[in-house]
Amino acid sequence: MNDAVRESEIAAEQAYLDRVYARLDQLRVTAAEVEREGYSLARVGNFGALVERDAMVYHAAKRRRALESEHDGLVFGRLDLGPDGRSGDGKDAASADPVVPGGEVRYIGRLGLRDESYESLVVDWRAPAAAPFYRATPADRMGVVRRRSIRSSGEKVVSIEDDLLDPEAAPSDMAVIGDGALLANLSRATGTGMKDIVATIQREQDDAIRSPSLGVTIVRGGPGTGKTAVALHRAAYLLYADRNRYESGGVLVVGPSDVFVGYVSRVLPSLGEDTASLRSLGQLLEGVQGTRHEPPEVAAVKGSLRMQRVLGRAARGPVPDSPERLRVLYRGELLVLERPALDELRRTVLNLGVRRNAARAKAAGHVLDALWRQSVELLPSGRQQKREEFAPDIAERPEFVAFMRAWWPVLRPAQVLGWLTDRHRLSRWANGVLSNREIAVLAGSIDPEDPSVEDVALLDELHELLGDPPVRKRVARDPFQVADGVREVTTYADRMAAARAQAVERPTDYRDYAHIIVDESQDVSPMQWRMIGRRGPNATWTIVGDPAQAAWADAAEAERAMDGAIGSRRRSAFTLTTNYRNSAEIFEVAARVIRKAQPDIELPTAVRSSHQAPVLTTVDAPELEAAVRAAAQTLLEQVEGTVGVITPTARRDEVAKWVDGLDARLQTVGALDSKGMEYDGVLVVEPAQIRDEARTGFRTLYVALSRATQRLTTVGTAPF
Template identity: 45%
Template sequence: MTTHHPGQPEASPDVEREIAIEQAHVDRVYAELEKASGRARDVEADGMARGRTDRTGDVRDEELTGLFERDALVFAAARRRAMIDTQYEGLVFGRLDLGSEDSTAAEREVRHIGRLGVRDDDYEPLVVDWRAPAAAAFYRATPVDPMGVVRRRVLRCRGAQVVGVEDDLMVPEAPGDIVVVGDGALMAALTRSRGRQMRDIVATIQRHQDEAIRAPSRGVTEITGGPGTGKTVVALHRAAYLLYAERRRFEHGGILVIGPSSAYTAYIERVLPSLGEESVALRALGDVVDGMTAVRLDSPEVAAVKGSLRIRRVLGRLASRAPVGAPTTFRAFVAGHAVRLDEEALRRVRSEVLRTHQHNLGAAAARAALAEAAWRTVRQGERSDFLGAFEDSRAVDEFVAAWWRPLDPREVLLTLTDTEHAYRVGRGVLSQGDAAALAASYREAVATGEWSVADVPLVDDLLARLGAVPEVTREEQGFYDIEELDDLQSYGVQDVRVGLGRAPRTDTRAVLAPGDARARLMAGRIERAAAYAHVLVDEAQDLSPMQWRMVARRGRTASWTVVGDAAQASWPDLAEAGRAREEAFAGLERRMFHMDTNYRNAREIFDHARDVILPLVPDADIPDAVRETGVRPVDRVVTEGLVDEARGAVETLLGEVDGSIAVITPQRWAQRAAVLDGAGEGRVQVIDPLSTKGLEWDATVVLDPDAITEESPGGVRVLYVVLTRAAHRMHVLRPA
């Protein structure tokens, strides 16, 4: 057997015996799981056999019932089998010995804790699900309040093999028949190497963390604390707990987890599945709107314009204007009368309709209002005859199709590529410099074919104003050349003729011609915000006001878990963001949990970061780092060859740590530092400062901290984040 904790070269006979005892139980659990998996396969096969019919005609009601039963059985059985067939590392991770200080082995209850509940053939529990009330003492027992626990044991497993145990004694003196192994599970876990994905902490949750995890679901649960305090992983365990405790509500309504970046979501994606839950939507801020993905970051100046609530006035003006290329006058011969409406008359009709209808849902109302405006210019003959002729007019069909065509919010936003147009819609809201920068950012979007993360909430805001673009039905397509429509829709273009009668083909092609560079930005269909039962927001201090509004649309009836630390904020105007955040919560009940122990950083590393942030953010939430390595960070000035020095630092660190290493670089050094990405057989990652949010590595090499501060929207707060990503070693390199 392997050692039970780092630094002990060989396990003692007592330790070997304790590991063997736990291995026997784990073997029994896996054997029972294999039987359960077989039963699930049998149920799945039985489900497939139900509802079969040899009929080739209509299916009768009883046959439909059979098909429904089959699908339900197959789905439930397949899901159960997938859960029990996925043997995650450490399926059984804990044990409680319950009794009193003077109890005998026969009098004590043994309770094993794991990622899911397992029972034997007699329905006796072999493993208690970590979220069950019976498992709460595993996390909440302390020597001050042992909750009936004599010994708490953490099992360290590799697959189905027990490779070590760590014990915590909850009574002053161990009963004579109890062996206590190791120096404590938490400190053992803290010394383990980091990888490319976040580990769950289900085996080492502390009492104050467990209280946040098991807090009531209603209202808003806020989890605050400085770097390395475990806020993120506590919040993710809370999501798993809520699904367990109130499965019907949260599985049906869904849980949305929002993080700052795609690097973050890749890092945490294994935590919830490893805890037995897959009913969670995990999104980066650039992925919140269905059908849209963005990873590119705007400059801090442009991001500040797009993220502030003042941009809503600009979006409102964009949404109220006629589509680009729409006719400015209406002329037609209706019921024997020549009708003409000028630009001002059309503007009044549009304004009237938009007071009560979203643009994409207001086509019928627009046509009716246009007919009334036309009648007011004629007032001869019977009104009903005139309105009937207006409704049947092909000329009206063609005009309305161009004048009130469906609008994709992305198309509307891209009109801002024109600087003069940006000046006009931004007048009184944006300075000319801000408007010009906004226009330049959308020209960059067209050139790169990539939206920025700050664009996503703007598209979402416009979608809420305009309404979803109507889908073209097969019946409507029948009027036209299907091959042409399919060709256009492959570019993400919605047909302008929906529900408006036949329109000239040129009207559609005017929206977006095949081959237009903007087609890359218009690909696919974006959808209206889905409402979730629970919304979890991590790194909440980074959300702009517009991002808070976007998230709020998905949490209209939700409860919330919100995680953050103001000292790590990358959004500069915390007051404005705070107001948008309060509006999102809409007076919901609040509860607060504060994490004050830094489990991630060695004390030497965190002291270095603390000394950077406190002079500039004196009210920063400074946690207590509990672990020391005896090795101070390397912080030195490099006179020449910064990247060469970084390469040397990486080589040194590869020999000092076993796990992952990050080279964190500002934009000005990114291209040259990219050669280090993937070094050390993939252990080294080159990453930008903002993408480090929520991540951690065994060691980091930080390039040019002054440039990080200058380039980042949050200034020194972002540098503080960067300096608290390393668990064991850190090198800081400053150009002369």
């Protein structure tokens, strides 16, 4: 295909995009005008007009924001369909002349647009009519003759790439441009954040994205297969397909690290969705931020389901340094409850199934019952009181109030977790559950003032066991009160809007999401599965991962915990088999590492070759710092986009100082935090140390070696 034909086709697509952007500008102006007109309805003066004003302003503002956010790359695809691919009512056909006689044209984009006559200009990528753009193949054409990918910068068409799916149906003068959009897209620099793949979704990815919303969708795939992109695009698809359910209930996306969450944070907004919540495993508990990772030996203990039993015993046990006895002088007789009796009362209350912080009043009642029964035994019948008279008398005494505060205080998760630092106390709670070595490791690793990522799941478990501290009901604050006795002048609509906002406001520690997406699920520990499961007792799920990358050694235990979180919901499984990220040369290095440990493992297939062999360097220890800095500088010169320096977890800060100041495009991460990340160039420092950091270290190294799209370099003091 000569350049003149290519330029002619680009010019034709540019003309159509000019129409689309002109219509977009018109709709933006209209939405702004409707928003302004909505405010003017308040002048009518009746309640109906005020309610109508609120509705008009809300929907117009929402539409205006959507139109403004989808400006760049608005149209990215075109379908030329034959007669057998036409829609029955023609409502999705673009207002463009079909190239195939008797067929139709559909333009695919980030949102749906129609012209003044309500004819289609652009079909939303999530709509059923757009599905053939992602799903059609030469074997199953779905009526598509030619599929065209359109790449633009701002409002200007930069290039086009065609797939001819039905040569027999194509007219002789149909132009077919390029060698394929996907590989062209893969060769571009990644930038500092993850890109959406809305223009290049492949069929096996689309199967998972559009799978039924009910139940659990499980997506497995090796490095570079687009698992994370599938998860995020599925969130956008669900919000489009059933907005009322998923926007009101909420979508939670859980990732492995804060670095990862920052990396993917732009994807959903770029797809027109900004209502989903993105959290790392260290951010799931409100008010707690875990950023550091424990050494593998400690993480193995804290992540095990056995911690459930240890924490349960701690949460139900006596408070350290609590009173050993209660002494009350009553009508000349000394009433005494010793430690055994108090322990029995505590167990009796907690055996009722109540949370500890919610049971303080109940515990006080049981103590008063025990004292009253003792008074009945000690006092003659003439001096005895009925229970309902005895209890208020004792309950109001200062010594009883002080006792209850010390014996049954309000407990907070961090406080109870701190008790585990006492080796003697921990040994009692962990008896028969943890080994002596594990007890020593656990006791020495806890710092309630600086919780690790692994601690967050333990704190959440304790929150579940203890419950929230009781709070006094507060009188609802009047949002229009300026000062005591002074209220702002408001309309009926203002007051109704405030009431609606208060009714739908989610609590800060929200735990009833409609859909939960878990990325890098193979690294989620059993205790973390319990934590995630509490956020969506009635949710549907999407679970994405790769067993070959698992950092959690006991896969069976993690599987049981996952089953406990998602329950018996119907499951749909999908496997992604193509590695789009790595060149074949890069992935071969990563594959050699994983096959040494798992010779029979099934790995994805890398679809492209860069003809650039990875650089694997071994140096003496004194030369390591200089070699790392030189290698990082070389990578920065070789690639236009980002460079990741991946280190052993324990050496991240040390290596970061070595390469500090080289370039803003460079990011240094520990091997565990590299999960889910993607860089144009990758420098793996001390790969042998990454491999030897834990029992699953070879999997972590496999991950580190498979982060690069263009160039891979390793520098270490030992071969791997």
